[in-house]
Structures are given as C-alpha cells and as structure tokens.
Amino acid sequence: KETFEGHQVLRITAKDEAQITLLKEISQQVHLGLDFWREPIRESLPVDVCVPFNSLQAVRAFLAYNHFEYCVMIEDVQALLDEEQRQMLKSRP
C-alpha cells in the first residue's frame, strides 16, 4: 500500500504570470513526484501541491529562491490518512 509519510501539501500563491510559468515548469519534473491537487493556472487561484518527503528540500529551495509565497496546508499527509483510517475503523462494528 502506498504510504505518504512526511509528504506535505503546500499552498502556493503565485504573484504573477512568470511565477505561474515557473510552477508549470517544475510540475514537468517527473523525478520530484509532485502531485498538483490544484494546478497552476492564474495568479488569483491558489496552487496546492503534494510534495513527497524526498523532494521537500528541493521544492522549498526552489520556492524560496524564486520568492514564492507559500504555506504548509498539510504538515504530514500520512498523519491525516491514519486519522481517516481510525475514523473508518471506529464506525465498523
């Protein structure tokens, strides 16, 4: 079963078209394993991206270097999934 330990979801706010383009470029980098929950479209829409633990450092560096505003929307994806499973098990007889 696929696990998501240490995966984080970042909410990124692009301030201009150039930053949108940068996000589109990084989304093409398959080796990072990024899963865009909300894709980079335009400045007015936030971008949510699920980042595997192994790519976090690279992605954070990329965002900092390019002066992106972002916050951590989900600190640890697996922790939420574990909670979800706990809730489901609780409802079973």
Place this chain on the structure above:
Amino acid sequence: IPRTTDEFDYSNYHDLNTIYSFMDMLVAEHSDLVSKIVIGQSYEGRPLNVLKFSTGANHPGIWIDTGIHSREWVTQASGIWFAKKIVNDYGRDPILTDILNNYDIFLEIVTNPDGFDYTHTSDRMWRKTRKPNPGSSCVGVDPNRNWDTSFGGPGASSNPCSQTYHGPSAHSEPEVKAIVDFVKSHGNLKAFMSIHSYSQMLLYPYGYTHTPAKDQAELHELARKAITELQSLYNTGYTFGSIITTIYQADGVTVDWTYEQGIKYSYTFELRDTGRHGFLLPANQIIPTAEETWLALMAIMEHTKNNPY
C-alpha cells in the same frame, strides 16, 4: 453491519462493498420508489450501479453522479447522503415531491469503482480509472477528459502518466461509455450534474472553448441562485461560471458532452474543502458538505422542473 439505512453511518467514509450494500438496502426498503439499474461494468468487472428514483413511467430524467475521480471521497459520501435524503423527503418536502412526481432522478454514487476500490486498498490519492495503457507503465485515464467533445484538445494530456490523460480514444473507458450509452438510450434527460471536489465551484459549459454556451445567461443566473442557496446554510464560499473562464481550459469533459447532447442544465460541482485538507476532508465535514450541496441541487432540479424545454 447496519441492517437498515437508518442505522447507516452517514458521517463516515465507507469502502465500495459497504456502499453497494447500502444501495441494496435502500432499494429493499423503498422498492416502490427506488430501483437499482446496472448500466455497465468497469474495466475490472465491477457493476456500474445507478439508483433510479421514480414514481411513474416515461418521466424525463435528472442525472447526478459522484465519484468520477476516485480520491474525491467526500463526493461518494455525499452521494450516499443524497440517496437517503431523497427517500426521506419524498412525500414530506413538497418541492422534492413535485420534482419526483414529474421527473426520475438517476444517482450514480460511485462512478469510478475500480479507482475508488484502489484508493481503499493501494493508493488513497488515486484519481483515474484503472485500465492499463499499452506501451506505458502508467495506469489509468482521467474519466473527465475522455468524453467526445473536443476530445484530445490542449486542455487534456496525451501522456498516460499525467493525471489528466485523455485516454486512447473518446469513450475508451467503460465507466464513461456506460454513461454515454445510458444518456443516449434514455434520450430524455433534462439536467445532468457531475460532482467533484475540491475548490468550491459550480461550473457550466464550456470547458473547451471561450465561445459562450447558447444558454449561458440562464445557466449563469441559475448557478447564482444555486450558490446563494448553498451558501445560506454554512456560508461556504463558492465561485461559479463557465469552466474555461473560472478554472482553465479542459477538453473532453463530461458536461460539455452532455450539454452538446441537448441537456441544457449541465453543471459540474467542486465541493469542499475550504483550504485545509484538500482531498482529505475529515469525515465530520461529510454531512455539512452534503447538506449545503443538496440545496444547490434542489435549486437546479426545481428550475429544471419549472422550465421544461
């Protein structure tokens, strides 16, 4: 195991077997109002079950589907709640009763059962179908890019590894083809609502072109009304508009196809999250999400009933 749909836990997520059992229970309890029809089989051979709520023969129809993207769990959970809401309210709520006395409602709770099962067993974040792609190690097609309206356009990906891969041909996915065949054979659907999550939007055609739909003004006003209703419950922030102007160009999407089949009231929803959990919406938000969405669905269904075409 809940023995009746009254005992069912609507405020929790459930696996495919439990949802299918729920559907059977609902049909058994309300056989005068609900029946189950199987419109096809998924790639992995699972039945594509649709609940038909009907009070008479030869009614025009209203279609609602949830869960075409398997990881959007709040949609399947909301679909379960809608089903129970319909049987609860028929005969009690005069508006719903009037709708059902004149229209059938078709509800497909798990539109992509292979993907949904996969989210429970292997990868919670799975979105697409589960059909292998010859020549690629990547599996699955985005069933919301697989429809025969502007199929393969730039608002979809030709890369099988992409989340928006459009598939080898229009309607290549049995989960999509089954709905296509059903819509065509029914021939008298008047509204079609396809429910996704998340980002809180109500969208209407088109996704593939900036050319406004010929009914854009009416669709826009109805969207405004539906969202006003939705927001009246918990003040959840929603935006609305055509797909291409509100989000992005998307080719081969469900409601563009249904609209071009002549189903004027074609809408697609993006339900909650409000920006903290994304696809991992906590179970305690299922019922509030379903409740508020139901108000919007009712607005669209009532308008459909009051504006025959």
